[in-house]
Amino acid sequence: MRVPPILLSTSSCYPESTESCFADAARLGYDGVEVMVWKWPETRDPGRLNALAEQYGMPVLAIHSPTLLLTQRVWGSDAWGKIDRSVELAEAVGAEVVVVHPPFRWQREYASGFVEGIARRQAATDVKLSVENMFPWKARAKDASRTKERHAYLPHWDPVELGYENVTLDLSHAGIAGQDSLEMAAQLAGRLAHVHLTDSTGSNRDEHLTPGRGTQPCRELLQALPGLGFTGSVAVEVTTRKMGPADREAALTESLAFARDHLPSFG
Template sequence: MARNLNADRPRLIFSTGSLHVYDTALCFEMAAVAGFDGIELMCDRRWTTRDAGYLFNLSEQSGLPILAVHTPYWPNLPGWPAADDPLGRIFKTIELAEQLDAETVIIHTPLTTGAAFLSVGAKRYAIPLLRSPDRPVKAWFESPEGLAAFQRQTEVRIAVENTPLFKFMGRDVNVHHWNTLEAWATVHEWLTMDTTHWATFGVDPLTGYRAAQGKLTHIHLSNYAKGKQHLLPHIGELDLAGLLQTLAGDGFRGTVSVELYPESLDFTDLDAARAHLRESVVFCREHLGQSEMIQA
């Protein structure tokens, strides 16, 4: 399915990361039945999220183009660059996106610090370390021969995503470079906005959208409430209806990706997960002015 950078409306897509506990093929099937326009592929430990031939077949069978590809959260992925090569994983993701004719690759702002993890009973705590594993990524962002130059060599839009605050000893900590509204808005020519991530800063979706100054090409859409992230779009404290209506009114032509936690979809109950996806599609279509596209 060919890359389409001249769409005439926002495309509503589903992130496979929302159901990373499910088989990749099931994610595609559920997204198609729910009525999404396409897929955002989260590269993860499943080889099926990184096998171009297999993914092309899934796309053809489901009728859903893979419009966006997200770099992996996990540093150790079988068959991909090693944990100490974060740039290699970014390049590998872009290569996969080019093979799949995706429009966008999502990358995070680089970490300012590393982290060790301590488990105490059922709880897991992040302990910041001085040495960041993302130092090569930061250098790539800053170099004239880095991110900006690489962008000129590919049709895929490399879109830099804002990241959330983390809790450390009861305090909110910003552990990423270029992760304030002002810095993020100027870091690159293409941006991804995550609504729930900005909510951890107390930033509402419309403020984040306006800060992007026309550079926004991709949105991770989910709600937020009482510290809980990646909730269903129609349940929470954020005015996502207002954001979607503004996108439609402004003629936004990028992709809006529903990106949730599996728990928000009640993943242990397949019928409930299907129903939640359907509700999310109906909510988004209605506020994007696409009610005629809601499947019966």
Template sequence: MTEPADPQAGRPQLLGATGPFMFSPLGWTMDLFADAGFTGVEVLFSHNAETRDSDKICNFAREAGLSVPVVHGPYMLFLRNVFSSHYVEKSRRSLELADEVGATTLVAHAPLRWERAHADWARSGAADEAAERHLRFAMENLYPVWGLDFSSVVRPDELGRYRHVVFDTSHFAVTGVDLFEAWHALGDRVVHLHVSNNLGNGKDSHAPLDTGVLPIDRFLAHVGRSGYTGTITLELDVRPYGDDRAGLVDFLAGEHAKAERWLRGDLPSRDAPPDPAAALVASKLELDETGVGVRAGPPSGWAPGGAR
């Protein structure tokens, strides 16, 4: 599905990430993002069967008035057996479902450093197979865990070997890579961004946009000036809100509004007071080493198609 179109044609489209809500009904999650002002979502294929059913994905998105231009393959360790544990088979099934949904970009993770048999296919064959479906197989930069580079794509030079790339700000923070230098090196290959701040604690903290060690405001202004018109997913930790739907909507709407302003170059004053919703999230963030746990759930009694 390609509709509805983004009302801000010619500018980047901001997407919500369903990954943090992988244990929640997909329809509830899409309704949440619609109420927060998003026009589209990035769907993570996960253990939740709804996220692997193209009809349900399209129907929920249509009911919420959202587009699904980007999907994320199940490459995380905790999703190892979703579709297949074999890298190429997992990727091909992800491309097939992405095609059925009508997405234009599949977010992928590279094979681990010792999975050399799959590395050549990921660098060349995958992009060709995706192109046959009018899709982009876009490689995301990962980050060291316990000081070790398990992934074969961590630094900009490694990411630059791929035709299309996904630029993750929090991952570059963990790796110690300057965002502006990375953008200069990769900008012509970037087709999608994962944007969040980072608390600087060596973990992938997915912090609120204005809370952390990264100059996300200046970086998004730079991206806006560059002429980039692709997609950007706000990939944020929402655990502090639990099942507080109203709080989630307020927080996500606030982050969406910030990102839109900063992309236009409307930067905050140095004397501006902190955002209380973002401060609440930042004060409670404690991610485990896998970066998982960014979850929230629907209130009891929610049903697909119900009133938002």
């Protein structure tokens, strides 16, 4: 019987250090780590990451490419270069998946060949290039009872209808987009390669709540994974940046327990 590995994302420990995330993951009983490539040099250094993995017994099983707004200057301005270096890093540390965001709307040249470019790179590596679901950006209209939506990603923030071989499902992003993550997972079926386990109340903010604290069907999604032919990993990605040490540890402990309680063994 196989249970998908449960990873702790380094973003769940922000603003604490990368090493503190490895230490937390080991102490709390996670199976490995997802590393967000960030401004900290060790997140881009395979030698340092391999050393941390060995020191704490926590393998790096996922790499999150620096495709966020806050990481636009990491590894320069060449968008495809960021993807290629992320794959190289994943191969060097033994990670199984690279999480990628779709292009921003202003990255028109990059976006115009994004689906095809991901497919070409996927054909050249065993690492899964897994495109993450995003959401429309929302702003309050002059009429306070309404919100305006702006589609900030190309070719689209929803990967379901696009031809990606592998997709990462983030439950907080599904919440802010007004989507049902269980329904999305069913539509993706065998293309679902990786899960960001978190939660959302459906507000306009990307909340990344501890699973079970919002309205997304977190429990049902985990329980459905065997029937979808899921062979990937589940990474806890919750926001703890405003929490003190005790509350952060409680949130990470609760998130792991939630995953263990509801993630069934696969035959």
